[in-house]
Amino acid sequence: MSDFPDFSYLQVISFPVVQLHMNRAAMTASQKDFENAMNQVKLLKKDPGNEVKLKLYALYKQATEGPCNMPKPGVFDLINKAKWDAWNTLGSLPKETARQNYVDLVSSLSSSLESSSQVEPGTDRKSTGYETLMVTSEGGITKITLNRPAKKNAINVEMYHEIMRALKAASKDDSSITVLTGNGDYYSSGNDLTNFTDIPPGGVEEKAKNSAILLREFVGCFIDFPKPLIAVVNGPAVGISVTILGLFDVVYASDRATFHTPFSHLGQSPEGCSSYTFLKIMGPAKATEMLVFGKKLTAGEACAQGLVTAVFPDSTFQKEVWTRLKAFAKLPPNAMRISKEVIRNREKEKLHAVNAEECSVLQERWLSDECMNAVVNFLSRKSKL
Numbered sequence: 001m002s003d004f005p006d007f008s009y010l011q012v013i014s015f016p017v018v019q020l021h022m023n024r025a026a027m028t029a030s031q032k033d034f035e036n037a038m039n040q041v042k043l044l045k046k047d048p049g050n051e052v053k054l055k056l057y058a059l060y061k062q063a064t065e066g067p068c069n070m071p072k073p074g075v076f077d078l079i080n081k082a083k084w085d086a087w088n089t090l091g092s093l094p095k096e097t098a099r100q101n102y103v104d105l106v107s108s109l110s111s112s113l114e115s116s117s118q119v120e121p122g123t124d125r126k127s128t129g130y131e132t133l134m135v136t137s138e139g140g141i142t143k144i145t146l147n148r149p150a151k152k153n154a155i156n157v158e159m160y161h162e163i164m165r166a167l168k169a170a171s172k173d174d175s176s177i178t179v180l181t182g183n184g185d186y187y188s189s190g191n192d193l194t195n196f197t198d199i200p201p202g203g204v205e206e207k208a209k210n211s212a213i214l215l216r217e218f219v220g221c222f223i224d225f226p227k228p229l230i231a232v233v234n235g236p237a238v239g240i241s242v243t244i245l246g247l248f249d250v251v252y253a254s255d256r257a258t259f260h261t262p263f264s265h266l267g268q269s270p271e272g273c274s275s276y277t278f279l280k281i282m283g284p285a286k287a288t289e290m291l292v293f294g295k296k297l298t299a300g301e302a303c304a305q306g307l308v309t310a311v312f313p314d315s316t317f318q319k320e321v322w323t324r325l326k327a328f329a330k331l332p333p334n335a336m337r338i339s340k341e342v343i344r345n346r347e348k349e350k351l352h353a354v355n356a357e358e359c360s361v362l363q364e365r366w367l368s369d370e371c372m373n374a375v376v377n378f379l380s381r382k383s384k385l
C-alpha cells in the first residue's frame, strides 16, 4: 500500500471520495455500508484502472446527487467527458441502488483490498476474476450482478461463460440461495447482438453451430441449478434474460421493469425453455402474445401472469427485496435444496429435451434472411457495421 499513499493513484480520474460530507444524523444502515466501502477504496493495493474508477465515480455521484446534473463537457475535455458519460449512463437509477452497487463493486475488488477489521473472515467472500459480472457471497447469499451497464447488460459470449462459471461456483459454495440481478438502469437487454459479427473462418454455419452448443449449455446450468435461484429484476429485461426467468424459483421485479421477447421481430424463436415454461406459467394464449407477437409486459402484467412473483415500487425495491432475501438465507439450507429438488426434479428431463429442441431450431433461424436482416438493422442503426 505504501506505493499508493492516499489517493495518489487517482491522478487520471480524481473521484471525490475524500470530499464526502455526510449527514451523520440521517445515516442509515446502508449509508454506513456505503461509508465503509468508501473507506475500503482507500485501502486499494493497486490502481484498479480507469474503467473501474469511472464506475466508482459514477455510482458515487448517483448515490449522493442523483441523476447526472452537470452540463456535458466539450469533446476536447476528455477526462470530464469520460466522467460525465459514466455518470449520465446511470440514467434515473435510484440513489439507494447506486449506493448498493457502489458497495458491491468495492466488494468485488476485494482481492486488491487491504484486509481490514471491518471484514469478518469466513463470513464474507467475494469472487474476482470476472470481467462482465460482480459476484459476492455474504450472509448465505451469493449475488451475481450483470455488469455491463453501458451496454444495458447485453450478454456477450464472455458473459455467457462467466454466468455459467459463477453458477457452478455458487452451486458448490456455502451460500444457501443465489441471486441474479443487473447493474445500472437495465436488468439485461438480452443477447448482445454484436455476437453475430464475430464470424470464425468456418463461416456463419460454424458460428451458428457453436452458438447453439453454448446456448444449450448456458440454459442447462439454470435447469440443473440445485439451490433456490432468485431474480432481482431491477429494470427492463429483454430476450433471453426474460425467457430464463421461467427457470428461476422466485422473481422479484421493480415497477420500472418490463419484460420483452421480440423474437419474431428478430427473425428468431423462443429459447430458455420458454416454449414450455411460459405455456405452463401463463397458458398458451398469453405465452403466444409474448413469444410470437413480442408483446412487452409491464411488471404488473408479468406478475398477474405468474412470471413475476412480486412487484415493488422502484424507490423501495432494493430495501424490500433484500429484507426478504436475508430472511430466506437464514432458513436451513439443506431443507431448501431438497424441497427445490422435490418441486423441480420430475421436470428436469423434459426441460433438457425442450432446451435441446429450441437450440436446434434457433441454429437454423440464425442462418435465415429474416434474422440476418434484423440484426444488420439494429447494428447499422447503432453504427456498429
Ligand SMILES: CCCCCCCCCCC/C=C/C(=O)SCCNC(=O)CCNC(=O)[C@H](O)C(C)(C)COP(=O)(O)OP(=O)(O)OC[C@H]1O[C@@H](n2cnc3c(N)ncnc32)[C@H](O)[C@@H]1OP(=O)(O)O
Binding pocket: 150, 151, 152, 154, 155, 189, 190, 191, 192, 193, 194, 195, 196, 204, 207, 208, 211, 215, 238, 239, 240, 241, 262, 263, 266, 268, 271, 366, 378, 382
Ligand atoms: C450466427 C449466430 C450467432 C448467434 C449468437 C447467439 C448466442 C446465443 C443467443 C441466445 C438467444 C437470445 C436471444 C435474445 O436475447 S433476443 C433479444 C436481443 N436483444 C435485443 O434485441 C435488444 C437490442 N437493444 C435495444 O433494442 C436497445 O438497445 C434497448 C431497448 C435495450 C435500449 O435502448 P436505449 O435507446 O435506451 O439504449 P441504447 O440502444 O442506446 O443502448 C445503449 C448501448 O447499449 C448497446 N446495446 C443495448 N442492447 C444491446 C444488445 N442487445 N446488443 C448489443 N448492444 C446493445 C447499444 O448498442 C448502445 O451502445 P453504444 O452506446 O455503443 O451505441
